[in-house]
């Protein structure tokens with residue numbers, strides 16, 4: 001079914017192929033200039049209908065679980081990297097069947113599983129995640145280098161005599177950050193772990209590189225990778241999630257009712273808690289097409305979700321025209337960390353998923369129903 005954006009059933013995520021390809025071209029320019037490999041973090045974006053397009057540019061995916069690894073293996077192809085804070089014995093053999101690069105979070109996990117990897121007879125590149133203990137992220141929820149972090153081996157716990165069989169190191173320290181953050185991280189990583197790169201084949205600089213953001217310093221990123229590769233003759237991987245899908249999709253919602261309690265409040269057919277959980281978790285205020293901050297335009301509303309959670313609030317926005325039942329609200333930049341994180345709290349139905357192709361036509365490719373809610377319960 002081909003329709004225009006104004007006619008789709010709401011709520012609906014709509015991902016724009018042209019915007020996605022624009023991001024992929026920027027990422028590919030980094031690959032071409034530096035020879036690094038960029039893989040997509042499925043935790044941020046896993047809309048498999050657009051994997052064929054992404055595969056034209058990126059080398060593979062990185063997964064955080066057995067199911068993500070299986071999705072990457074079956075639907076994306078290319079290299080499947082996996083990192084998880086800990087692996088389960090009951091899943092490990094199956095996981096090995098999907099994996100090309102396997103990153104461990106501790107030497108105890110490495111000791112537990114290195115025999116399994118060897119016995120599998122598969123050519124799997126194993127690596128260790130390290131924690132340079134250098135914080136660039138100001139929000140503690142997203143800082144893997146904060147005090148008592150469980151993510152990555154610190155220098156004090158690094159077992160220099162237990163590297164046999166490991167071919168690479170991995171660090172992930174950034175979140176929505178520019179290349180200057182990487183520039184400050186790399187010297188700390190090198191000072192603490194550079195000596196162990198002798199004889200290793202690859203280093204993974206993790207995700208959190210906001211490469212496709214307008215003000216991102218791509219030249220600096222390329223210089224940093226080039227210089228690093230001059231110092232260490234290794235393959236460099238980047239594994240962003242957000243940068244692939246940044247500004248490529250919207251969530252279209254409709255107003256269901258307008259109530260008044262000290263201010264005008266519009267209740268939408270979507271939910272911050274269920275359909276855009278980062279709005280509450282991060283927290284942040286999503287941009288809305290044609291809307292401003294309270295008072296920017298004559299009609300200000302609090303936009304709330306359709307769950308019973310008192311705090312299911314998207315934010316306060318102003319509009320040039322009054323809202324009424326049926327008005328459409330287009331929430332911007334809703335492709336990443338939404339579909340992969342949403343939930344059916346209150347039994348609220350998941351938003352449909354649509355693609356806008358290069359002609360501007362919108363095709364709804366997935367709709368959800370009662371069975372999707374029921375299948376998560378027993």
Ligand SMILES: Cc1ncc(COP(=O)(O)O)c(C=O)c1O
Nearest residue numbers: 041044172207208209240241242
């Ligand atoms: C290990 C690892 N790699 C990659 C990513 C992707 O990060 P982003 O989507 O911010 O680029 C994350 C995000 O949490 C991560 O934990």
